[in-house]
Amino acid sequence: MIERRFCAQISREAAEPFIGTAVHIDAWLLLEYTGPWNYYAVEDSALPESVKGWIASLKEAYPRFRTQFIRQNTRIQKTITCFFVIAQEGRQAVYKFQFGSYEDLLSINFSAILSGHASYNSYLSQDPIFLVCTHGKHDHCCAKFGMPIYNELTRLVGAQAWQTSHVGGDKFAANLVCFPHGLYYARVTISELPHIVAAYRNGEVYIPKLRGRSCYSPIAQAADCFLRAQTRSTALNAFKLVDIQEVETDTYTVTFSSHTDHSIHMLTLSVELKNVACFSTCKGMHQNRITYTRLQKHDVLLPTMHSPSQLALHFA
Numbered sequence: 001m002i003e004r005r006f007c008a009q010i011s012r013e014a015a016e017p018f019i020g021t022a023v024h025i026d027a028w029l030l031l032e033y034t035g036p037w038n039y040y041a042v043e044d045s046a047l048p049e050s051v052k053g054w055i056a057s058l059k060e061a062y063p064r065f066r067t068q069f070i071r072q073n074t075r076i077q078k079t080i081t082c083f084f085v086i087a088q089e090g091r092q093a094v095y096k097f098q099f100g101s102y103e104d105l106l107s108i109n110f111s112a113i114l115s116g117h118a119s120y121n122s123y124l125s126q127d128p129i130f131l132v133c134t135h136g137k138h139d140h141c142c143a144k145f146g147m148p149i150y151n152e153l154t155r156l157v158g159a160q161a162w163q164t165s166h167v168g169g170d171k172f173a174a175n176l177v178c179f180p181h182g183l184y185y186a187r188v189t190i191s192e193l194p195h196i197v198a199a200y201r202n203g204e205v206y207i208p209k210l211r212g213r214s215c216y217s218p219i220a221q222a223a224d225c226f227l228r229a230q231t232r233s234t235a236l237n238a239f240k241l242v243d244i245q246e247v248e249t250d251t252y253t254v255t256f257s258s259h260t261d262h263s264i265h266m267l268t269l270s271v272e273l274k275n276v277a278c279f280s281t282c283k284g285m286h287q288n289r290i291t292y293t294r295l296q297k298h299d300v301l302l303p304t305m306h307s308p309s310q311l312a313l314h315f316a
Contacts, residue, residue, distance in 0.1 A: 008141040011171035012187055020222030020293050022184035022212035023168045025066040027114060029055065030083040030129065030162070030179075031105075033069040034076060039138055041069045041165035051102045058110055069165040070131065072154075080104075083129060084113050087182035089215045089241060091116065094180045096125040128200060129179040130157055131164040132188075139170035149174040152190050156197050172211065181236060182214030204234040220244055222293040223254035223267045230298050231265075233258075239265065251296070264301040270294050 038044035042055065058065050070081075080102060084095040095113055099105065113120050132150040136143025146163070153161040153176075167175050172186035176193075178200045185196055186209055196206045207228050212221025220241055227239060239256040242264070247253050250271045257264055272292045 006141050006144060007139070007171040008145055008173040008187070016171065016290060017292060018169070018172050018186040018211050019225040020212050020218040020291065021169050021172065021186070022182070022214045022216075022218075022221055023066065024214065024217050025064050026086070026088045026182065026215040027062055027065045027110075028083070028085040028087060028179070028182075029058070029065070029067040030070045030085060030131070030164070031067060031102075032071055032077065032081040034071050034074050037069055037135055037137055037165050041135065041138070042067050045069070047102055051105055054106055062110075062114070068131065068167065070162040072159070072162060083125075083179075084108070084110065085129070085179045085182075086114065086116075087180055087215055089213075092180035094125045094127070094129060095120055095123040097123060127160055128157075130161050130197070130200075131167070131177040131179070132161070133165070133167045133170075133173065133175045133177075134163040135165045138166040139173070141170050141173040142166070142175070145173040146175070148190060149176065149188055149193060152193055153197070156194060169211065175211075177214075184211035184214060185209045186211045199234065203236050205236060207232075207234060216241060217244070218291070219252050219269060219271065219293070220254055223252075223256070223269055226267055226269070226295040226298070227256055227265055230295075235259075262303045266297075266299040266301070267295060268297040268299075270296050 033045060033047070035046055042052065055067050080099040082097045082099060082105065086093040093116070097108070130153055132146050132153055133142045134146040134150055150161060150163050164177070167177055167184070169175055169186065174188045176185040176188045176196065177183065183200065183205060185206065188196065188209060192206070192209060196209070199206045205228065207225070210225050210228070212218070213224060216224060224239065228234065233239070237259055239258055242255040242257050245253045252269050252271070254267045254269060255264060270293070274290050274292060
């Protein structure tokens with residue numbers, strides 16, 4: 001019998017890069033739904049059509065808005081738990097609601113939540129949220145590699161752990177997302193899980209498996225990962241994104257400022273798209289475009305320096 005090969009195994013063995021592959025989203029609806037999760041979880045669900053339309057209207061109004069189904073079991077619940085998460089670079093917030101029906105969502109003023117209006121302050125939660133993709137009907141790898149991580153995560157953080165529907169990057173399973181900062185982690189193993197959880201609770205990132213922070217575009221995510229690897233800076237608030245410039249085709253300069261010493265970090269990155277035959281999901285082999293992002297140069301401008309000619313070269 002031929003042993004079945006999973007796309008996540010093939011991707012891991014091929015050492016496919018995962019930095020800069022998180023979705024670019026900074027506003028989230030995490031909605032408890034214990035019914036079946038089909039391939040298109042929200043669209044193919046039994047949610048009332050009025051609620052589906054409301055969710056679609058939010059997506060249209062806020063392009064960087066995304067809905068995830070979440071659950072901790074498949075039993076019918078007396079109340080429905082719902083989180084609205086703001087995962088911007090400069091503002092992170094979790095609003096927790098308990099509903100009697102999904103139609104109760106229609107009463108939420110998302111614009112007020114997004115703007116931080118005081119009328120919703122009573123719903124603010126200080127607890128982090130840890131999501132593990134276990135969406136097996138979207139891709140087998142999500143359930144195969146995600147469920148063991150979710151079970152261990154539940155042991156570590158209890159009710160702060162949730163299963164979630166497709167988060168993107170099936171071949172990077174097991175995928176873990178930490179809120180409210182929107183940190184994506186790839187190929188998470190049970191042995192790494194305590195380190196990721198401890199880092200997040202301490203206001204830090206776990207660099208080795210970081211895919212990116214969802215408030216950034218893919219190129220900024222990659223630059224952030226490279227910068228942290230170069231400087232060994234793990235603090236969540238270590239840097240602030242200042243600027244992104246495409247200096248020539250497929251070459252970018254991404255600039256961050258340091259919160260600690262106010263230095264300016266300028267990273268020059270090149271991007272190459274390669275068409276390769278690979279398993280991007282477990283549905284089969286096909287041509288897939290893989291992005292390879294490489295760090296070409298890392299310059300540092302210290303606060304006492306006044307001109308680009310005084311840049312301290314850290315990487316070339």
